[in-house]
Amino acid sequence: MAVTGRLELAAFDAPDIKKLAEFYTALTGWQVVRDVDGWITIRAEDGQEIALQEAPDHVPPRWPDPAAPQQMHLDLFVEDNEAAAVRAESLGATRLATGSDDGAHWITLADPAGHPFDLCRKKGIGPGIVLFAVNIDAPDAAGLARFYSALMGMEVVYEGSEGAMISGGGKSVMFQQVAEFTPPRWPDPAAPQQAHLDIQVEDLDAGEARAIELGATRLPNPEERFRVFADPAGHPFCLTT
Template structure:
């Protein structure tokens, strides 16, 4: 498979990036690797990074409905689910729902995230996947797999998993899916992916061939697109 782009990181919108970034650094035990007026970044021991981008007009999601959908969420692994959920609440999270092996919470910016039970995680949490909502999870998984050279390692009725380089993207099947309409603040993106390319023109050609749309934002080193489900993503040289 031709590798056009390489997954770099997921970036979540927030009005107060210092608050939400510090929350995740404290909760997960990850290192703070970026802290400037526009971005706050944290890095897990395996090298995976998540950033928070300043968006003064950010409208938080209202999980679980689709009027103000989550769009993206993080799946975090821990070996002490109940204790870590209580600690998350003490740090500023809101507990939303309990499952048999997971607990769903909202971070201080309102983004839902899941704490998932896993053995032998240790004191530092692991990022299992960045999970993305989709009206057709299988199709969106194959779009990103074809664009990045990652592999669709699971494809089922509830969603699909794309893996590569010890990184996972999960695509979650959503009924009544409500797409973002970036840059319309009434239909916010909530988060986006940054993908690295060697050549912006070649990356754009491949993304468009696979079904992406070009969006009206660009710079010398990046261009913005919408994937087939409407989620914005950036190609960065």
């Protein structure tokens, strides 16, 4: 397999990233490791990171409304998800739904910027909250999993009717099958990306060639230090060095 990139993190759009950073650090105990103009990076105890990107015109999702989709969400593992959900609500989250399947149990909430996230019960996980996976909506979850697997050298470890998952380098990305999928139209604020992946490459030209070969579309971007693409489902992602 020709490995092009390495998954760095998922970045979520928000109009007030300092407020959102305060929410996630208070809820999870993770630490802010970078705070520059319009960008905050938060690191979990296992070294995984998420980022918050300032978007003044951000239009929040209205999950589960397909006309205003979430596009991406975080799946978080926690020993007592009900206690964690109550804590999240006290910090400004909104409870949206509760679900269970084959013994799994999760509580879906919206963070203060409106992004849904799942608190998934995981016995034996120990104290704290663990980032299990970034979860991406898709009209063809298995196909999108194979795209990112080839782009980032991660292994497809699950495919099913409800979605797919890839893993590698201590990170996992899930792909959720969505029947009424509405793709983002970045940079149109009327159809926001909500979040995007940053993928590190050694060479931008080679990375671009590989991404396009696999089915990505180059999107306009004035910055020279990174390049923006849409994956086959329309989600923007960045190749960076």
